[in-house]
Amino acid sequence: xxxxxxxxxxxxxxxxxxxxxxxxxxxxxxxxxxxxxxxxxxxxxxxxxxxxxxxxxxxxxxxxxxxxxxxxxxxxxxxxxxxxxxxxxxxxxxxxxxxxxxx
Amino acid sequence: xxxxxxxxxxxxxxxxxxxxxxxxxxxxxxxxxxxxxxxxxxxxxxxxxxxxxxxxxxxxxxxxxxxxxxxxxxxxxxxxxxxxxxxxxxxxxxxxxxxxxxxxxxxxxxxxxxxxxxxxxxxxxxxxxxxxxxxxxxxxxxxxxxxxxxxxxxxxxxxxxxxxxxxxxxxxxxxxxxxxxxxxxxxxxxxxxxxxxxxxxxxxxxxxxxxxxxxxxxxxxxxxxxxxxxxxxxxxxxxxxxxxxxxxxxxxxxxxxxxxxxxxxxxxxxxxxxxxxxxxxxxxxxxxxxxxxxxxxxxxxxxxxxxxxxxxxxxxxxxxxxxxxxxxxxxxxxxxxxxxxxxxxxxxxxxxxxxxxxxxxxxxxxxxxxxxxxxxxxxxxxxxxxxxxxxxxxxxxxxxxxxxxxxxxxxxxxxxxxxxxxxxxxxxxxxxxxxxxxxxxxxxxxxxxxxxxxxxxxxxxxxxxxxxxxxxxxxxxxxxxxxxxxxxxxxxxxxxxxxxxxxxxxxxxxxxxxxxxxxxxxxxxxxxxxxxxxxxxxxxxxxxxxxxxxxxxxxxxxxxxxxxxxxxxxxxxx
Numbered sequence: 001x002x003x004x005x006x007x008x009x010x011x012x013x014x015x016x017x018x019x020x021x022x023x024x025x026x027x028x029x030x031x032x033x034x035x036x037x038x039x040x041x042x043x044x045x046x047x048x049x050x051x052x053x054x055x056x057x058x059x060x061x062x063x064x065x066x067x068x069x070x071x072x073x074x075x076x077x078x079x080x081x082x083x084x085x086x087x088x089x090x091x092x093x094x095x096x097x098x099x100x101x102x103x
Numbered sequence: 104x105x106x107x108x109x110x111x112x113x114x115x116x117x118x119x120x121x122x123x124x125x126x127x128x129x130x131x132x133x134x135x136x137x138x139x140x141x142x143x144x145x146x147x148x149x150x151x152x153x154x155x156x157x158x159x160x161x162x163x164x165x166x167x168x169x170x171x172x173x174x175x176x177x178x179x180x181x182x183x184x185x186x187x188x189x190x191x192x193x194x195x196x197x198x199x200x201x202x203x204x205x206x207x208x209x210x211x212x213x214x215x216x217x218x219x220x221x222x223x224x225x226x227x228x229x230x231x232x233x234x235x236x237x238x239x240x241x242x243x244x245x246x247x248x249x250x251x252x253x254x255x256x257x258x259x260x261x262x263x264x265x266x267x268x269x270x271x272x273x274x275x276x277x278x279x280x281x282x283x284x285x286x287x288x289x290x291x292x293x294x295x296x297x298x299x300x301x302x303x304x305x306x307x308x309x310x311x312x313x314x315x316x317x318x319x320x321x322x323x324x325x326x327x328x329x330x331x332x333x334x335x336x337x338x339x340x341x342x343x344x345x346x347x348x349x350x351x352x353x354x355x356x357x358x359x360x361x362x363x364x365x366x367x368x369x370x371x372x373x374x375x376x377x378x379x380x381x382x383x384x385x386x387x388x389x390x391x392x393x394x395x396x397x398x399x400x401x402x403x404x405x406x407x408x409x410x411x412x413x414x415x416x417x418x419x420x421x422x423x424x425x426x427x428x429x430x431x432x433x434x435x436x437x438x439x440x441x442x443x444x445x446x447x448x449x450x451x452x453x454x455x456x457x458x459x460x461x462x463x464x465x466x467x468x469x470x471x472x473x474x475x476x477x478x479x480x481x482x483x484x485x486x487x488x489x490x491x492x493x494x495x496x497x498x499x500x501x502x503x504x505x506x507x508x509x510x511x512x513x514x515x516x517x518x519x520x521x522x523x524x525x526x527x528x529x530x531x532x533x534x535x536x537x538x539x540x541x542x543x544x545x546x547x548x549x550x551x552x553x554x555x556x557x558x559x560x561x562x563x564x565x566x567x568x569x570x571x572x573x574x575x576x577x578x579x580x581x582x583x584x585x586x587x588x589x590x591x592x593x594x595x596x597x598x599x600x601x602x603x604x605x606x607x608x609x610x611x612x613x614x615x616x617x618x619x620x621x622x623x624x625x626x627x628x629x630x631x632x633x634x635x636x637x638x639x640x641x642x643x644x645x646x647x648x649x650x651x652x653x654x655x656x657x658x659x660x661x662x663x664x665x666x667x668x669x670x671x672x673x674x675x676x677x
Contacts, residue, residue: 004561007464042578045570052563057480058488061568067492068571074496075579082371083590089372090595096605 010044042068107147107172110140110186111216111230118209122202130197133205137193140216141186147174167282170222176553177407181219181343183551184411185212187537188335188418195422195530196328204244208332211237215336219343223282224272224301227344231268231308235261238337241329242321250324256605257321260307260314266663268304270670271297277674287348296673302349309341309392310385311358312365316601318385319369323377327425330377334384334421335414342391342410351398359396360490362389367497372597376424376434376506380417383460383502386494387413393491394475397482400554405474408548412467412541416459419534420506423453426523426531427510434510436592441515448522448531450511455535459542461503461573462495467538469569470545470560477558496576503573504580509592615654 014037021033046065056062063069092098117136124132174182189212199205214237217230235258242254274297276282289298310318322333349355366382366389373379387409394406426449427442428434443450455466462468472495480488522528541548549556583589 007566011465038574038581041570042574045567045574048563049567049571052567054564054568055562056564057483058485061480065571067568068575070492071496071499071572071574071576072579074493075500075576076583078367078371078493078497078500079579079583079589082368085368085372086590086593089369089597090593091598093594093596095596095598096609099606099609 014041107174108143109171109217109220110143110182111213111220113140113143114189114209114213114216118206118213121205121209129202133193133197134190136209137186137189137212141183141190144179144182144186147179167223167225167276169226170283171217171226172220173222174220176551177343177347178219180407180411180551180553181339182216184414185216185219185336185339188414191418191422191530191534192328192331192335194533195331195425195527197526198524199326199328201244204241204326204329207237207240207244208329211241211332212336215340218340222284224276224284225282227284228265228269228272231340232265234337234340235265238333241333242325244329245325247324253321253324256601257317260317262659264304264307266666267300267307270666271300271302271304273667274670274674275301284344284347286350288352305341305344305348306358308337309345309388310338310362311392312361312385313600315362315366315385316599316604319373319378319381319599320601322381323375327429331418331421331425334380335418338384338388339410339414342388342395342406345392346395346403346406350395350403352396355392355396356484356487357396359389359392359394360487362386362392363494364389364490364497367494367501369597369599370497370501370505374436374592374594374596376436376439376510377421377428379501379506380420380424383420383498384413384417386498387417387460389494390472390475390491393487394478397475397478399478399482401474401481401558402478404549404552404554404556404558405471405476405478408552409468409471409475411548412459412471412538415534415537415541416456416467419452419456419531419538420460420502422527422531422534423449423456424506424510426527427520429523429527430520431518435594436505436509436513437594439510439516439518440513441511442518442520443511444515445518445520446511446522448528450507452528452531452535453507453511455538457503457507459538461499462569463503463573464542464561464566464569465539466542468542470542470548473560473565473569474558492572496572499573499576500580504577612655619654 018033018037022030025033046068049065049068054062060066114136117139121129121133192208193205196205196208211234214230214233218227218234221227221230239254239258239261242250242257244250245253275287275294278293278297287294287298287301289295289302307314318338322330325333345355363386366385370379370382370386373382391406391410391413394402394409396402424434427439427446430446431439431442433439459466459468462472476488476491476495479491545560546556549558580589
């Protein structure tokens with residue numbers, strides 16, 4: 001329960017910063033503020049990962065920032081694998097209409 | 104009261120009264136049957152039956168007794184979420200004028216409830232088939248030429264699945280002598296084949312690749328509101344019957360693993376956002392199948408709670424994309440963009456759905472999916488754990504980022520739009536609040552699960568691990584978008600496992616409509632010429648299409664007959 005509260009507090013803090021600074025910053029800088037908070041979150045989760053007790057079954061789950069590295073790699077792999085599949089799978093939208101006599 | 108009132112009956116009977124009401128009266132009436140059904144389900148839990156685990160209402164059928172109502176924890180939780188989802192979906196569909204669409208939706212839901220509360224295989228089969236037919240009617244209410252054709256392909260899949268299921272059930276009943284629907288399983292050699300056939304019948308409805316193609320093919324062709332209903336019931340009843348009949352069967356683990364990984368690639372490729380969500384639906388059902396396959400108390404709880412949560416958040420995403428389609432007339436990535444300015448509330452609800460499905464802490468997906476993930480690693484299945492993690496990143500990419508990004512941000516497509524009418528917003532609001540409520544207070548869901556829950560979702564390692572996974576996966580997306588390396592969306596459709604069937608089907612239809620009909624007309628003309636000598640028989644022009652279709656139907660019935668004969672022969676041989 002306390003960890004839930006701790007993370008809620010962090011979220012609340014971020015929201016506070018976002019609303020407070022966001023109101024003062026000019027509109028075109030909002031993206032930068034968002035990126036700053038985003039970076040802050042990433043660094044925080046990696047740093048927090050160094051300190052929390054991992055209850056893990058496999059050894060690789062204990063590697064520093066394993067979930068982060070895996071998530072990044074998985075996403076890149078996924079996008080490029082799907083790009084590779086574009087060689088075969090995508091067809092024009094009326095592909096079946098042209099192919100088949102099913103009218 | 105007559106002791107036990109079937110909630111499905113309320114909806115099915117309620118459906119037939121819809122045409123009696125008009126205008127505002129109909130809108131008011133439409134909400135009554137689902138709310139009554141929900142109250143019925145809640146009452147059957149607390150008061151009426153108390154601690155009695157099996158309460159039954161019986162009807163003699165041949166020498167067997169059909170059991171229409173079996174209320175235990177498993178059927179209760181599915182009955183509960185089905186009726187809640189019906190209220191949300193009905194609220195969303197209130198503005199729809201067509202009474203026949205509402206009727207087919209209620210009959211569809213009623214039969215899904217019939218499957219859930221069925222205590223025996225015959226009752227299960229009857230409702231199973233009503234569900235298949237009612238869902239086809241919903242697809243046809245898409246009222247386009249495409250929907251019409253997709254509906255035919257859909258019903259063919261489900262007739263095939265239904266025949267296999269029927270053959271399995273008939274063989275199973277004759278082998279075991281009992282029609283009770285409990286754990287089936289192919290434990291002994293005498294029930295191996297019947298159980299396998301029943302299993303195949305079930306997994307066709309669960310959309311396990313390569314038998315999944317009907318889902319992304321047909322669901323997005325239904326109307327805006329029809330898709331919502333479709334996305335909820337067929338696959339989840341399949342999850343229910345698998346949880347009841349095949350708990351702890353290893354093959355489900357690997358089918359589930361295939362299900363979670365296969366569709367994520369398609370979801371990246373797909374341009375139509377409703378199809379993206381359909382692939383995402385298959386992926387989510389995969390998590391449930393993995394949970395059922397592992398078969399521990401933790402994993403079963405995970406599978407069932409994930410089914411519960413998924414109906415809410417997957418439904419919410421379908422509601423949001425449906426609203427976009429309703430207002431802009433399209434839901435293709437290539438045509439959308441920048442809608443957050445004109446549809447801010449829809450965008451906000453979509454974020455809640457996206458966060459829930461990608462299992463962000465404090466949202467529903469986190470408290471349900473992590474049970475399945477934990478069960479997999481507790482069972483020391485390294486490969487499975489890695490695949491589930493890959494799939495989690497995949498879900499986040501397509502449902503968590505792609506759907507909100509391409510609909511509401513990306514390049515502004517300058518579409519004229521505004522937030523949908525109040526009933527649609529209310530439906531989305533209820534779903535979104537439920538997603539957050541269960542995420543923040545998971546014990547509300549945990550206490551109604553079939554097994555007692557000792558699982559604690561909010562531990563430091565769970566939260567940090569999940570946040571790392573999600574943040575870095577989004578980082579990959581951000582980096583690729585910012586550097587321009589992200590492959591642009593294409594206006595294309597993607598071939599799926601039904602490709603050979605559709606091509607072969609087209610060829611078969613050509614054969615029926617071309618050479619076969621020519622031959623038939625030739626024979627016919629010959630006969631007519633002979634007959635003309637005897638009588639003044641007028642010539643009639645036959646429609647070629649009708650002959651083709653009727654020949655195909657005749658062949659289909661022949662195939663049915665053969666399968667029944669095979670089953671029959673098998674019974675006497677054993």
